[in-house]
Amino acid sequence: MSVTGVVVSSGIAFGQALHLNLHQQKIDYRLIPQSDIADEKKALEKAFNQQKLYLNQCLKQLEQESEHFELIEADLMILEDEDLVEEIADTISKLQISAAVAIERIFSHQASELAQLEDPYLANRAQDVLSLASRLIARLNGAQHLDLSQLKEDTIIFAHDLTPAEFAMLPRRHITGLVLETGGMTSHTAILARSAGIPALLSCQYDTAEIANGTEIVLDGMQGQVFIAPLTEVRNQLSELKRLDEQRKQQLLTLKDLPVQTLDGHQISLLANVGSLNEISHLADVGADGIGLFRTEFMLMNTQTLPDEKTQYHFYCDSLHLMAGKVFTIRTLDVGADKEIPCLPTIIEDNPALGLRGIRYSLANPELFKTQVKAILRAANHGPIRLMFPMINQIEELDVLFDYIEECKISLLDEEKGFGELSYGIVVETPAAVLNLESMLTRLDFISIGTNDLTQYTMAADRTNPALTGQYPSLSPAVLTLVNATITLAKKYNVSVSLCGELASDPKVAPLLVGMGIDELSVNPCALLEVKSALRNIQYQTCLAIAKHGLKLTRIEELNLYIYGQDK
Numbered sequence: 001m002s003v004t005g006v007v008v009s010s011g012i013a014f015g016q017a018l019h020l021n022l023h024q025q026k027i028d029y030r031l032i033p034q035s036d037i038a039d040e041k042k043a044l045e046k047a048f049n050q051q052k053l054y055l056n057q058c059l060k061q062l063e064q065e066s067e068h069f070e071l072i073e074a075d076l077m078i079l080e081d082e083d084l085v086e087e088i089a090d091t092i093s094k095l096q097i098s099a100a101v102a103i104e105r106i107f108s109h110q111a112s113e114l115a116q117l118e119d120p121y122l123a124n125r126a127q128d129v130l131s132l133a134s135r136l137i138a139r140l141n142g143a144q145h146l147d148l149s150q151l152k153e154d155t156i157i158f159a160h161d162l163t164p165a166e167f168a169m170l171p172r173r174h175i176t177g178l179v180l181e182t183g184g185m186t187s188h189t190a191i192l193a194r195s196a197g198i199p200a201l202l203s204c205q206y207d208t209a210e211i212a213n214g215t216e217i218v219l220d221g222m223q224g225q226v227f228i229a230p231l232t233e234v235r236n237q238l239s240e241l242k243r244l245d246e247q248r249k250q251q252l253l254t255l256k257d258l259p260v261q262t263l264d265g266h267q268i269s270l271l272a273n274v275g276s277l278n279e280i281s282h283l284a285d286v287g288a289d290g291i292g293l294f295r296t297e298f299m300l301m302n303t304q305t306l307p308d309e310k311t312q313y314h315f316y317c318d319s320l321h322l323m324a325g326k327v328f329t330i331r332t333l334d335v336g337a338d339k340e341i342p343c344l345p346t347i348i349e350d351n352p353a354l355g356l357r358g359i360r361y362s363l364a365n366p367e368l369f370k371t372q373v374k375a376i377l378r379a380a381n382h383g384p385i386r387l388m389f390p391m392i393n394q395i396e397e398l399d400v401l402f403d404y405i406e407e408c409k410i411s412l413l414d415e416e417k418g419f420g421e422l423s424y425g426i427v428v429e430t431p432a433a434v435l436n437l438e439s440m441l442t443r444l445d446f447i448s449i450g451t452n453d454l455t456q457y458t459m460a461a462d463r464t465n466p467a468l469t470g471q472y473p474s475l476s477p478a479v480l481t482l483v484n485a486t487i488t489l490a491k492k493y494n495v496s497v498s499l500c501g502e503l504a505s506d507p508k509v510a511p512l513l514v515g516m517g518i519d520e521l522s523v524n525p526c527a528l529l530e531v532k533s534a535l536r537n538i539q540y541q542t543c544l545a546i547a548k549h550g551l552k553l554t555r556i557e558e559l560n561l562y563i564y565g566q567d568k
């Protein structure tokens with residue numbers, strides 16, 4: 001038996017199925033009969049015990065200094081509070097409500113009390129309390145949590161959904177593949193899976209009942225198929241494909257130290273998109289010319305406490321040291337939409353992708369922004385840094401940001417801390433940014449086109465919704481027209497222009513972008529050598545011709561056919 005899905009991270013993976021039902025939170029709010037009260041109390045005790053057991057096992061697996069350690073200990077303290085268990089049990093009997101409703105009620109009350117506290121550390125705990133409640137409710141509903149101690153075999157995770165933060169918490173060592181029911185090509189979970197080199201299929205429709213935990217699975221992340229208990233023949237075929245894929249990756253490694261230039265010598269700068277120090281430390285393996293996008297919010301995804309200025313300063317200095325003078329582009333925090341950050345208060349909005357995200361979040365929380373900028377200015381004393389801002393729409397936003405940066409410099413002078421100068425840029429990722437670009441370019445040293453969001457906002461199509469992303473891809477006439485307009489304006493003002501959306505990571509699309517005049521491509525590290533190979537095997541004249549023709553095409557289908565031929 002097999003099911004199909006959309007490949008968001010390619011490769012072939014073998015492993016045992018494991019369902020992660022993190023979101024089974026259905027709650028029945030009806031009153032329960034008197035006769036069920038004892039059972040509900042037993043279920044409550046069982047859920048608490050299971051969660052304690054699970055967390056204790058997690059503790060055993062984790063190094064003492066891991067960022068998760070504290071978080072787990074704090075959860076355990078709550079679970080071991082006997083008064084709390086008693087209070088929930090009493091609420092079940094007094095109000096005749098189920099254990100799930102009682103947990104929700106009491107934990108929400110605790111969370112709202114914490115959220116009102118002055119101390120930001122304690123206030124941030126409110127979110128942890130709510131997540132613990134949802135984990136307990138999921139347990140009451142029979143959901144299995146990933147038991148780290150049981151992950152001894154290669155495992156392919158099956159889940160309805162996985163947030164980037166949940167992905168960051170997965171123990172990577174034994175996870176060979178990911179199969180999700182939701183998610184789009186440019187969703188952040190997809191981006192993380194790609195950069196971790198874990199083959200992943202999203203938008204898969206499967207029947208959980210037909211795939212028991214432990215079933216042998218082969219994930220074909222080339223064709224987009226998941227084979228459940230495959231026949232030996234299929235297994236052998238895919239193992240051969242995996243061998244060839246690995247061989248190809250080995251061959252690509254020979255390009256690592258060669259320059260990125262077309263056959264006729266046109267040079268392009270090929271940079272990497274990263275989200276952690278670990279990824280930065282591996283960039284030399286693929287020979288990146290530098291970092292074109294450092295998603296700083298990713299480093300906050302699995303930590304409970306917000307790093308202070310000093311911690312961030314050390315972090316950026318370590319990164320600079322690893323980069324050894326190569327381009328290092330930091331993007332200020334891009335919080336919101338599908339990037340929920342556990343250590344920042346969650347904002348409930350009807351339309352998060354259109355809400356307080358990106359630079360809007362920073363403008364609403366200037367202290368957060370200034371702490372980061374001060375750390376970056378101090379680090380710039382030790383090496384060149386380019387700083388860019390996400391989701392900029394208009395010049396007024398830049399006015400405020402540059403004022404904040406001046407304030408940061410003044411306070412660093414007062415504090416007698418040294419700092420260096422930065423180059424400044426924006427991520428062009430909304431149609432408004434393209435339309436307003438001319439007014440902003442004189443203030444900028446570089447720009448980077450974020451086609452993931454530019455596509456989402458141009459097409460009004462949620463980038464995490466698989467039903468839409470297939471229909472409204474980045475490789476489309478509308479998005480290319482905006483990209484082209486951006487490049488033309490940047491050239492007019494002599495501002496260097498990069499492209500850091502996932503579109504740049506596609507080796508078939510890279511020649512088109514180069515032909516359109518892009519100076520730099522910033523790609524997912526796992527795609528870097530493929531993109532390099534594509535560019536080293538083409539004439540610049542051909543890139544120009546591809547761009548000229550590609551920009552004339554008015555249908556997505558025509559563009560697809562033109563760029564991919566029959567093989568997509």
Ligand code: PEP
Nearest residue numbers: 429450451452453500501
């Ligand atoms: C983009 O939107 O294209 C981009 C590079 O930023 P992110 O994917 O982090 O939103």
Ligand code: MG
Nearest residue numbers: 429450452453
């Ligand atoms: Mg973006």
